[in-house]
Amino acid sequence: MQKVSIFGATGSIGQNTIDLIKRDPKAYDVVALTGGHNVGQLAKDARALGADVAVTAYEERLPELRAMLARSGVQAAAGQAALEEAAARPADWIMSAIVGAAGLKPGLLALEHGTTLALANKESLVTAGPLLLGTANRNNATVLPVDSEHSAVFQALVGETMDTVERIIITASGGAFRDWPIEALAHATLAEASSHPNWDMGQRITIDSASMFNKSMELIETKEFFGVSPDIIETVIHPESLIHAMVGYNDGAIMAHVGPHDMRHAIGYALHWPERKKLPVDRLDLAQIGTLTFRAPEDARYPALRLARYVMEEGGLTGAAFNAAKEQALDGFIAGQIGFLQMAEVVEQVLDKMSADSGLTNDDITLDNVQQADHLARKQALEIIKNG
Numbered sequence: 081m082q083k084v085s086i087f088g089a090t091g092s093i094g095q096n097t098i099d100l101i102k103r104d105p106k107a108y109d110v111v112a113l114t115g116g117h118n119v120g121q122l123a124k125d126a127r128a129l130g131a132d133v134a135v136t137a138y139e140e141r142l143p144e145l146r147a148m149l150a151r152s153g154v155q156a157a158a159g160q161a162a163l164e165e166a167a168a169r170p171a172d173w174i175m176s177a178i179v180g181a182a183g184l185k186p187g188l189l190a191l192e193h194g195t196t197l198a199l200a201n202k203e204s205l206v207t208a209g210p211l212l213l214g215t216a217n218r219n220n221a222t223v224l225p226v227d228s229e230h231s232a233v234f235q236a237l238v239g240e241t242m243d244t245v246e247r248i249i250i251t252a253s254g255g256a257f258r259d260w261p262i263e264a265l266a267h268a269t270l271a272e273a274s275s276h277p278n279w280d281m282g283q284r285i286t287i288d289s290a291s292m293f294n295k296s297m298e299l300i301e302t303k304e305f306f307g308v309s310p311d312i313i314e315t316v317i318h319p320e321s322l323i324h325a326m327v328g329y330n331d332g333a334i335m336a337h338v339g340p341h342d343m344r345h346a347i348g349y350a351l352h353w354p355e356r357k358k359l360p361v362d363r364l365d366l367a368q369i370g371t372l373t374f375r376a377p378e379d380a381r382y383p384a385l386r387l388a389r390y391v392m393e394e395g396g397l398t399g400a401a402f403n404a405a406k407e408q409a410l411d412g413f414i415a416g417q418i419g420f421l422q423m424a425e426v427v428e429q430v431l432d433k434m435s436a437d438s439g440l441t442n443d444d445i446t447l448d449n450v451q452q453a454d455h456l457a458r459k460q461a462l463e464i465i466k467n468g
């Protein structure tokens with residue numbers, strides 16, 4: 081039996097992971113499930129899977145969780161220390177699917193114990209790629225990509241060596257505004273930015289998809305995870321979102337990963353790796369799909385892509401500042417304080433200001449200085465938003 085834990089079990093990635101595990105209960109021994117506010121779902125899954133422990137991130141929710149787990153044999157726990165204790169429990173495979181910067185520390189702890197970490201949490205690589213991968217290396221632990229683009233690149237690299245790779249092409253749907261006149265973007269409303277043409281996801285990631293901040297994070301993750309120069313990383317708009325990424329080799333071949341819009345594919349690949357096993361995802365009918373199209377992203381429509389290039393080139397703590405400023409700018413847009421295009425302006429101003437006054441290019445990436453850069457960037461973003 082494989083011992084598994086799921087961090088962020090109540091979220092979209094967590095629930096898809098649980099779906100796969102429930103289909104083959106004899107194969108898995110569930111150690112820890114963690115969640116946040118949704119303690120009802122957490123308790124239900126922890127009971128159904130016979131987890132050793134269920135942890136909510138919020139201490140005030142513990143009595144409720146404990147009551148729901150009474151006589152189940154599942155231990156209830158809460159708070160940051162309990163999350164960290166759960167991350168340190170021996171497991172063969174841990175899903176890192178907490179959203180936001182809070183996902184970094186449990187992932188690091190899991191890697192310190194030599195576990196295989198299936199990484200969905202984007203912020204870990206964007207804010208602290210060298211720290212995460214260095215921790216994995218030192219402890220003989222493995223990080224596997226779960227974001228669909230990185231899983232696609234990873235799969236297209238099987239049996240190949242990096243020295244033959246000339247290009248990594250990350251596809252983007254182009255988001256809600258890919259066909260809008262650029263002049264109209266300044267007036268895009270929250271409702272308009274919150275509806276995605278292809279994927280059904282949460283509001284924040286859908287807006288990040290319209291602005292391409294999501295793709296920007298993925299470009300930075302690509303550089304960090306695969307250890308390649310930013311120059312070989314490309315983005316192309318592919319409105320059908322069926323090719324998730326491509327790898328171009330030095331003989332001119334491009335290997336494309338094609339698959340349905342279902343995160344259970346990438347999660348399942350990481351769960352069964354290095355084997356490939358049958359998964360409950362739709363089989364594509366290519367004749368019915370008919371056409372796959374591509375076009376170049378325009379700089380004026382997607383300023384976030386230019387900012388991602390800057391972050392990839394600068395390295396150091398720039399990723400932590402970028403992520404924090406982007407989250408704060410997104411909050412400002414959702415709250416109606418700034419317009420759609422101002423999100424990128426806020427992030428750019430924070431990066432400019434921070435690279436001028438502080439050691440953002442410090443390559444000594446520790447959890448402490450990542451948190452400090454995060455904190456400072458949020459403060460500056462808030463000030464910029466407040467001062468209009």
Ligand code: NDP
Binds near residue numbers: 087119
């Ligand atoms: P969700 O918002 O659906 O779920 C997030 C999970 O994290 C929930 O279990 C939530 O608990 C928990 N959580 C939230 N805040 C905290 C906190 N401060 N401390 C501990 N736990 C917390 O996110 P997704 O599943 O969509 O995404 C998870 C990660 O994977 C993100 O980094 C995302 O960018 C990335 N990702 C997602 C993809 C997708 O298709 N959804 C694709 C690729 C990457 P609760 O809900 O109970 O409050």
Ligand code: MG
Binds near residue numbers: 229
């Ligand atoms: Mg993705």
